[in-house]
Amino acid sequence: MTAIDPVAARLAVQANPGLPTDPAGPVFREPWEAQAFAMALTLHEQGLFAWGEWASMLGETIKSAQAAGDPDTGDTYYHHWLATLERMVATKAVTTQADLTSHRDAWERAAARTPHGLPIELRTEDFQS
Amino acid sequence: MTAHDHHDHDHDHHHDEASDLSETELRVRALQTILIEKGYADPAALDAIVETYETKIGPHIGARIVARAWTDPAFRQALLTDASKAAAPFGHQGETGDHLVAVENTADRHNVVVCTLCSCYPWDVLGLPPVWYKSFAYRSRVVKEPRAVLTEFGVALPDQTQIHVWDSTAEVRYMVLPARPPGTEGWTEEQLMKLVTRDSMIGTGMPASPEGAGA
Known part of the structure; x- marks a missing residue:
């Protein structure tokens, strides 16, 4: 397993000045934030988007959230990041909003049928309502 | 697409019931x-980045909380009485309605915490759980043969030291208060x-040795 390329991470930080960082690089308040960051980095490396394109879509997401009353405390940065990921994959035809929703619902069913403390795994039946 | 609060767990579940994922975690997993x-x-590549x-x-x-408890007896008592409050x-x-409990290592008792499989791990206190901690193998083995698992982690305990294994639930999360070196x-x-x-607060390690650190 290879560690992250520090140059790739630095480019991501440069392209996204709002990204919470410390002198060493990005910092995250919760594990899912790091997962969302990792997904964007991976998709960028796959050539799905350039950072300029990402930054402008993220900017739009933040602007519309603020127009809708987002308090803009910085705490919500990764919520905007995640919303941008969802928009980007739909825009690039990687998947559809419907597919995102059906997977989200499937994970919810998987969690509900998994006793507390066991690994939550997605099964085919989770996709049936 | 609405922005969801990341702390919007539905706390209508009870002890030993289903697993719990927040709205945000559901979207991330999807x-x-x-x-x-x-x-x-x-x-594997996503895990490597994380x-x-x-x-x-x-x-x-967590490290600050432990260091405070080592230096301030009143705080130590408050932590052991009600860790959420302390x-x-x-x-x-914390999530609404959950409790953080601090369990203290002594000469007679060593504590180990298991379960981080849904959101029941106080990572805001302890930092991110290690990957092995989420594995089913670790979880089942540490309950059945804690001494053997601890030995594998390099934690050798005297035979007379009892090992207590604490299984986090949706309502109660644990941190270990290790002994001051x-x-x-x-x-x-x-x-x-x-x-x-981190491992010393999970119970799978000891605090670092004072040689070469601090001072």
């Missing part, structure tokens, strides 16, 4: 699954903090 299914992401930032996730207030000024928010008399809280490893 996206990850799709990217993996479609070949855009490799799960692990790179392991020490950069969460506010890491940890709150350090920034521990000998040779740290007169150390400040700042110096002591550097000795408090």
Whole structure:
């Protein structure tokens, strides 16, 4: 397993000045934030988007959230990041909003049928309502 | 697409019931699954990126809490009485309705915490759980043969030390208050903090040795 390329991470930080960082690089308040960051980095490396394109879509997401009353405390940065990921994959035809929703619902069913403390795994039946 | 609060767990479940994922976690997992299914992401590569930032996730207030308890007997007592309350000024928010419990290691008793499989791990206190901690193998083995598992982690305990295994639930989360290492008399809280490893607060490690640290 290879560690992250520090140059790739630095480019991501440069392209996204709002990204919470410390002198060493990005910092995250919760594990899912790091997962969302990792997904964007991976998709960028796959050539799905350039950072300029990402930054402008993220900017739009933040602007519309603020127009809708987002308090803009910085705490919500990764919520905007995640919303941008969802928009980007739909825009690039990687998947559809419907597919995102059906997977989200499937994970919810998987969690509900998994006793507390066991690994939550997605099964085919989770996709049936 | 609405922005969802990340702390919006539905607390209508009870002890030993189903697992719990927040709205945000559901969306993150949905996206990850799709990217993996479609070949855009490799799960190992995603994990590797997250692990790179392991020490950069969460506010890491646990080390300070432990160092305070080592230097301030009144705080130590408050922590053992009600850890949620004692940890709150350090920034521990907790989910609504859950409780943080601190369990103290002594000469007679060593504590180990298991279960991080859904959101029941106080990572805001302890930092990100290590990957092995989430594995089913670790979880089942540490319950059945804790001494053997601890030995594998390099934690050798005297035979007379009892090992208590604490299984987190949706309502109760645990942190271990390790014993203060000998040779740290007169150390400040700042110096002591550097000795408090994540694994020492899970119980699968001991605080770092004072030689070469602090002072």
